[in-house]
Amino acid sequence: MTNTLFIDGRWVPAASGETREIRNPADGELVGVVAEAGAEDTEAAIAAARAAFDGGAWRAVPAPERGDFLLKVADRLRERKAEFARAESLDTGKRLVESEIDMDDIAACFAYFGKLAGLEAGRLVDAGDADVVSRIVYEPIGVCGLITPWNYPLLQAAWKIAPALAAGNAFVLKPSELTPHTAILMMQVLDELGLPAGVANLVLGAGATAGAPLSSHPDVDMVSFTGGLETGKVIAAAAAGTVKKVALELGGKNPNVIFADADFDAAVDNALNGAFVHSGQVCSAGARIIVQDTIAERFVDELVRRAQGIRLGGPFDEAAETGPLISAAHRDKVTAYVEQAVAEGARVRCGGAWGEGELAKGYYYLPTVLDNVRRGMSAVRDEAFGPVVTVETFSDEDEAVATANDTHYGLAGAVWTQDAGRAQRVAGRLRHGTVWINDFHPYLPQAEWGGFGQSGVGRELGPTGLAEYQEAKHVYHNTRPQVTGWFEDRK
Ligand code: TXE
Numbered sequence: 305m306t307n308t309l310f311i312d313g314r315w316v317p318a319a320s321g322e323t324r325e326i327r328n329p330a331d332g333e334l335v336g337v338v339a340e341a342g343a344e345d346t347e348a349a350i351a352a353a354r355a356a357f358d359g360g361a362w363r364a365v366p367a368p369e370r371g372d373f374l375l376k377v378a379d380r381l382r383e384r385k386a387e388f389a390r391a392e393s394l395d396t397g398k399r400l401v402e403s404e405i406d407m408d409d410i411a412a413c414f415a416y417f418g419k420l421a422g423l424e425a426g427r428l429v430d431a432g433d434a435d436v437v438s439r440i441v442y443e444p445i446g447v448c449g450l451i452t453p454w455n456y457p458l459l460q461a462a463w464k465i466a467p468a469l470a471a472g473n474a475f476v477l478k479p480s481e482l483t484p485h486t487a488i489l490m491m492q493v494l495d496e497l498g499l500p501a502g503v504a505n506l507v508l509g510a511g512a513t514a515g516a517p518l519s520s521h522p523d524v525d526m527v528s529f530t531g532g533l534e535t536g537k538v539i540a541a542a543a544a545g546t547v548k549k550v551a552l553e554l555g556g557k558n559p560n561v562i563f564a565d566a567d568f569d570a571a572v573d574n575a576l577n578g579a580f581v582h583s584g585q586v587c588s589a590g591a592r593i594i595v596q597d598t599i600a601e602r603f604v605d606e607l608v609r610r611a612q613g614i615r616l617g618g619p620f621d622e623a624a625e626t627g628p629l630i631s632a633a634h635r636d637k638v639t640a641y642v643e644q645a646v647a648e649g650a651r652v653r654c655g656g657a658w659g660e661g662e663l664a665k666g667y668y669y670l671p672t673v674l675d676n677v678r679r680g681m682s683a684v685r686d687e688a689f690g691p692v693v694t695v696e697t698f699s700d701e702d703e704a705v706a707t708a709n710d711t712h713y714g715l716a717g718a719v720w721t722q723d724a725g726r727a728q729r730v731a732g733r734l735r736h737g738t739v740w741i742n743d744f745h746p747y748l749p750q751a752e753w754g755g756f757g758q759s760g761v762g763r764e765l766g767p768t769g770l771a772e773y774q775e776a777k778h779v780y781h782n783t784r785p786q787v788t789g790w791f792e793d794r795k
Pocket residue numbers: 451452453454455478479480481509510511512515516519530531532533535536538539553554555556586587637687688689
């Protein structure tokens with residue numbers, strides 16, 4: 305079926321008739337064929353969203369009822385979890401159990417914004433005048449362009465869709481062209497549950513064609529993007545032309561700082577999780593291990609030993625602990641990244657090669673540990689977005705903090721120590737949007753997520769994640785209007 309674009313409440317093919325094959329990165333098998341939208345399809349979706357928003361069918365629904373709708377979406381996602389998880393694993397190659405966790409998180413995200421939707425209608429402001437009622441109301445922004453990546457396809461979309469709908473907006477979603485299927489299922493759910501036509505629209509296709517109008521079109525009021533830094537810059541520049549609001553989550557080069565007094569086994573184990581879960585294709589991956597010099601040798605030896613034992617395999621291989629990279633092109637990028645690191649002097653302690661044998665059918669890259677690296681090298685500076693971790697060392701707290709903050713990104717970081725005072729001091733000094741103490745990776749729908757520096761602009765999740773999709777309006781009501789006499793009446 306190629307009627308996979310959802311525009312104005314109808315399932316349609318691309319206007320050009322073009323399609324795209326989606327293949328499982330674990331084995332290259334065909335997963336499905338979907339419509340390949342072009343700019344004209346996206347423009348039709350924007351027009352539908354504009355008409356739906358301006359017509360008011362959704363924004364006029366009282367906020368608590370919009371919240372109830374999101375709670376129903378959460379329920380429906382829980383009912384259809386197995387089907388959604390399977391679709392996500394086929395598109396991404398990630399382990400089924402990881403996709404199942406993603407689906408639980410997505411339902412929790414809808415439930416969180418469902419509950420938040422009706423809580424606050426605004427606030428009163430003391431104008432200092434008994435005859436004035438001054439209040440702030442929060443209104444939807446309008447038409448939102450939502451552009452999402454392939455690593456957590458539906459999760460990233462949910463972080464945008466749920467608050468956008470809670471706030472009363474209309475949207476056009478453009479998921480990654482590599483991973484469209486769960487977005488299709490999501491639109492089915494929104495449609496079945498009775499969202500008015502045109503409020504939610506889906507276009508599938510390449511970024512430069514199907515995605516680009518969402519950042520440049522005058523009828524789009526806000527663009528929210530999660531993806532790579534370079535694409536983020538292109539989108540922000542395009543959005544500047546019509547001064548639309550921009551929210552960006554652009555990944556990170558995230559430090560995992562380990563002091564000598566840390567719980568050694570827990571720190572090693574979580575360093576593996578930080579770097580190699582989903583083969584490192586995680587915006588908050590702990591790709592920079594920064595370990596105190598007194599334990600560095602022992603720590604790296606243990607990390608390498610454990611990394612060499614990680615079992616790779618496809619999404620339905622129950623023995624597999626992590627899966628393939630998303631595409632041949634992405635594996636080539638990771639390969640070139642490691643080659644560049646070696647050319648700059650890094651030492652490959654393990655990995656640095658493609659999977660062989662059965663794994664040769666997919667885009668596997670072995671868990672890779674690089675040491676002998678220095679600040680400033682590309683391997684330490686740039687995101688690999690693959691199963692590659694670098695090891696740097698430090699001697700004291702100041703050096704640990706300076707090293708961890710020496711990045712143009714600033715998404716997330718961790719500190720490992722059993723000294724609670726040091727943990728808090730270091731957490732306070734790290735210039736990153738999330739700081740974990742003695743843990744790695746957990747996030748909560750009620751806690752803001754986003755980056756300092758070039759990791760992005762704005763926050764998702766938490767109350768701020770809803771505010772991103774709202775305009776604040778000040779309503780100033782003078783209940784006793786009088787002549788001011790400012791200008792003399794010369795009649
Ligand atoms: O992402 P892109 P790519 C990083 C990671 C990775 C790099 C490139 O380092 O190696 O980005 O990955 C759409 N107008 N992250 O090329 O291009 C595109 O179709 C509008 C980090 O796969 O950023 C897709 O839907 N849209 C990241 C989305 O942008 C455009 C997750 C993301 O694709 C567009 C993924 C355009 N001109 C990669 N060009 C994270 N923050 O978690 C592309 N797109």
